[in-house]
């Protein structure tokens with residue numbers, strides 16, 4: 001009998017190693033690394049490689065601590081990556097030990113096969129017990145993020161956030177009116193439909209018909225809180241891939257969506273076409289864009305460090321540094337000035353970021369000039385989740401809605417322009 005080409009599991013492990021090398025050595029985002037995998041790789045191998053690489057990135061500190069006692073010296077980069085990968089399969093992903101060990105051994109250069117085999121056999125035998133004794137939340141969180149979250153949210157908050165990062169995020173869906181919830185979907189208090197992690201949106205009924213789009217429950221809140229009205233002229237600055245543009249357009253607003261990156265603008269166009277929603281898409285830098293006329297409202301979902309999305313993008317924890325927070329905050333300040341100039345008197349601005357860092361949230365909002373803060377309602381479902389601050393700003397964290405499986409970290413504040 002001929003074996004299918006990937007029965008050995010080798011293409012998956014080689015692809016997972018390539019993903020880890022891209023993120024950890026070449027500092028490229030995981031999504032970008034996935035796009036660079038060979039087109040010949042089968043979809044299920046690509047998905048499996050993604051799952052393995054994401055598990056390693058999510059729990060890397062813990063995996064290294066488990067491996068440490070079994071290593072007499074620091075192994076070369078590719079061997080360490082393979083050991084992390086094998087350990088993730090054994091301890092986190094439930095791969096049968098024989099398959100995990102054999103396929104990882106097959107993926108490393110021959111001279112290291114014996115070492116990898118011996119270490120992974122020990123991990124298979126003793127690793128789970130060792131893992132349970134570790135402080136995973138602490139080990140898997142870069143120290144600078146741990147300190148920043150500690151300062152912002154206290155010891156319990158920092159730990160809650162880090163613990164929420166240990167598990168992959170579910171698939172959250174926003175939908176158009178008239179869509180039916182996919183089988184098994186849970187309705188969250190905020191209106192988002194939630195399906196288990198690993199669900200493929202492209203296979204859901206309603207996807208091809210343009211009735212659904214993927215959007216974390218927290219990411220859906222800023223556009224909701226902007227409260228778009230039919231016929232309002234709204235500028236969506238920094239718009240791709242378009243989750244919020246779709247919400248605004250679905251609410252009947254006349255949307256102008258501005259995106260600087262041409263490739264991302266193309267994705268925004270594709271997404272809006274699939275959803276059969278109308279928006280004027282402008283490829284431009286929002287800091288210098290000067291349209292004719294003013295807007296009733298502006299949604300500024302600004303570029304940021306994205307530390308609120310670590311559950312979905314565990315590479316963020318390895319790629320971002322404090323200087324990235326500082327430079328993103330600088331750009332956000334410029335974008336807020338540009339957004340302010342677009343508002344008609346009485347017009348409103350919602351400034352949002354998917355960051356857990358104060359510099360990109362509360363501290364940024366406190367520096368806004370020429371607009372008045374219009375606090376969000378302290379009643380209603382969002383407030384009941386504990387996501388409205390005493391100042392009336394939105395602050396979600398991955399440990400909120402814990403009973404439902406958490407949500408991304410997001411910040412939003414609303415402002416109005418005086419007459």
Ligand SMILES: C[S@@+](CC[C@H](N)C(=O)[O-])C[C@H]1O[C@@H](n2cnc3c(N)ncnc32)[C@H](O)[C@@H]1O
Pocket residue numbers: 237238239240241242243244245258259260261264284285286287301302303304354
């Ligand atoms: C956080 S993402 C936006 C997500 C989007 N609002 C959504 O809901 O799908 C930020 C976007 O801003 C874009 N961007 C960054 N700087 C920009 C600028 N100066 N002008 C316009 N777009 C910019 C990025 O390319 C990226 O697509």
